[in-house]
Amino acid sequence: MATSQGIEQVVALLQAQRDRVFRSWVQAVAVNTRGRRTAAETEQELRPMLDALLTGLSAGAVDANNPAFDELRAILAEYSRARARQGFTPAETSVAVFALRDAVLTALHDSNPAAFADFPAFSKLVDNLGLITFEAFVQARETVIANQTEQLLELSTPVVKLWEGIVAVPLVGTLDSARTQVVMETLLQTLVSTGSAHAIIDITGVPAVDTQVAQHLLKTVVAARLMGAECVISGIRPQIAQTIVGLGIEFGDIATKSNLADALRLTLQRAGLEVRKIARTS
Amino acid sequence: MPSAVTQSNPTESPAQQMDIVSDADVVRVRQAVRTLALKAALSIVDQTKIVTAASELARNTLIHGGGGSAQLELVHERERAGVRATFIDSGPGIADIERAMAGGNSTAGGLGLGLSGSRRLVDSFDLKTAAGGTRVTVIKWKR
Ligand SMILES: Nc1ncnc2c1ncn2[C@@H]1O[C@H](COP(=O)(O)OP(=O)(O)O)[C@@H](O)[C@H]1O
Ligand SMILES: [Mg+2]
Numbered sequence: 529m530a531t532s533q534g535i536e537q538v539v540a541l542l543q544a545q546r547d548r549v550f551r552s553w554v555q556a557v558a559v560n561t562r563g564r565r566t567a568a569e570t571e572q573e574l575r576p577m578l579d580a581l582l583t584g585l586s587a588g589a590v591d592a593n594n595p596a597f598d599e600l601r602a603i604l605a606e607y608s609r610a611r612a613r614q615g616f617t618p619a620e621t622s623v624a625v626f627a628l629r630d631a632v633l634t635a636l637h638d639s640n641p642a643a644f645a646d647f648p649a650f651s652k653l654v655d656n657l658g659l660i661t662f663e664a665f666v667q668a669r670e671t672v673i674a675n676q677t678e679q680l681l682e683l684s685t686p687v688v689k690l691w692e693g694i695v696a697v698p699l700v701g702t703l704d705s706a707r708t709q710v711v712m713e714t715l716l717q718t719l720v721s722t723g724s725a726h727a728i729i730d731i732t733g734v735p736a737v738d739t740q741v742a743q744h745l746l747k748t749v750v751a752a753r754l755m756g757a758e759c760v761i762s763g764i765r766p767q768i769a770q771t772i773v774g775l776g777i778e779f780g781d782i783a784t785k786s787n788l789a790d791a792l793r794l795t796l797q798r799a800g801l802e803v804r805k806i807a808r809t810s
Numbered sequence: 811m812p813s814a815v816t817q818s819n820p821t822e823s824p825a826q827q828m829d830i831v832s833d834a835d836v837v838r839v840r841q842a843v844r845t846l847a848l849k850a851a852l853s854i855v856d857q858t859k860i861v862t863a864a865s866e867l868a869r870n871t872l873i874h875g876g877g878g879s880a881q882l883e884l885v886h887e888r889e890r891a892g893v894r895a896t897f898i899d900s901g902p903g904i905a906d907i908e909r910a911m912a913g914g915n916s917t918a919g920g921l922g923l924g925l926s927g928s929r930r931l932v933d934s935f936d937l938k939t940a941a942g943g944t945r946v947t948v949i950k951w952k953r
Contacts (some may be wrong), residue, residue, distance in 0.1 A: 775927030
């Protein structure tokens with residue numbers, strides 16, 4: 529019995545004209561990914577989707593969240609994840625689902641106009657399947673981005689050796705708490721592994737120092753002291769200095785310098801080293 | 811606590827509404843405030859001050875207020891431009907305002923300088939807090 533959500537006629541049509549619908553579907557999808565997918569590849573990707581769709585429909589499912597569509601949802605999610613990783617756009621990805629609607633519509637039009645009554649329900653199903661591809665796509669992109677962020681965190685926190693026993697961390701960019709944490713841990717580890725007693729933390733490239741960043745800096749200096757190392761904070765530009773004062777942050781007896789050169793001079797001095805101009809002999 | 815109340819001052823551009831539910835949101839708010847400060851043509855020092863104040867208040871919204879939102883806008887008053895930022899949460903509110911504003915008192919292991927400090931960094935500071943939530947509005951004018 530046809531219910532208000534009737535879809536039987538579309539199912540019957542899909543079963544009767546499966547090959548024809550499949551071919552026009554593959555063609556429509558291939559047009560959108562021309563050059564990045566061969567027709568054979570597209571066929572291979574779409575065939576399991578059609579199979580899973582028909583399995584669900586034959587079991588009487590109309591709602592995309594019906595357990596009968598478990599398999600289809602899994603295939604769509606995996607397809608979207610792969611596309612996201614390969615750099616396809618969301619539109620290039622979801623077209624695979626939406627193009628099926630057009631393929632079915634054309635087939636209906638040509639062979640069974642009476643079945644149009646079922647089309648809205650089928651169309652809604654396609655919409656919801658499309659949303660599933662979107663969701664999986666976005667999730668996969670977010671994972672990709674999160675991984676890249678993590679890689680960037682590690683890349684952008686180099687600790688450089690300036691001299692025997694002297695290391696420096698040039699901080700560049702926005703310091704969120706995750707990044708500050710990584711920087712500070714890296715610095716403390718490097719102090720140990722290089723046996724350094726002096727460190728310069730240069731914040732020339734940091735656009736703003738708020739109380740959280742300041743607290744991280746202070747904690748690091750204290751931790752370094754516990755390990756027998758002394759830090760200098762350099763690169764405190766005028767706007768940062770004024771803001772720090774405005775916030776009421778005090779660096780206590782921690783040495784601060786406006787530029788890296790001054791910090792290096794102080795550190796060399798502390799290390800008992802001296803840089804001198806020498807008379808050139810020819 | 812009312813949210814997203816659009817004020818009907820004709821000289822204002824539409825406010826930008828941003829959720830604050832993660833550390834990354836705090837960074838986004840900070841960047842949006844910097845963009846507005848550039849539009850208002852604030853000096854580098856004043857840009858840094860409003861950006862830092864926004865960073866403090868956004869983090870308070872997140873940490874102490876349990877998350878909330880920011881409303882950012884460019885404002886104009888007698889030919890001068892400014893940046894207004896409002897931070898709204900429906901958290902527990904500040905139990906002891908005097909103590910919180912005195913500076914150096916944190917209930918969460920921080921430096922306790924965010925509220926008192928950001929007040930010094932801006933031109934106008936308005937704090938409303940009750941058991942149902944907190945709302946802080948700050949403005950920095952172009953000099
Ligand atoms: N939005 C808020 N909701 C509830 N409590 C707050 C809020 N903002 C600040 N507070 C309270 O005020 C105190 C001081 O805030 P602040 O000066 O920013 O220092 P900190 O964030 O380092 O603790 C906080 O420890 C907290 O108890
Ligand atoms: Mg704070």
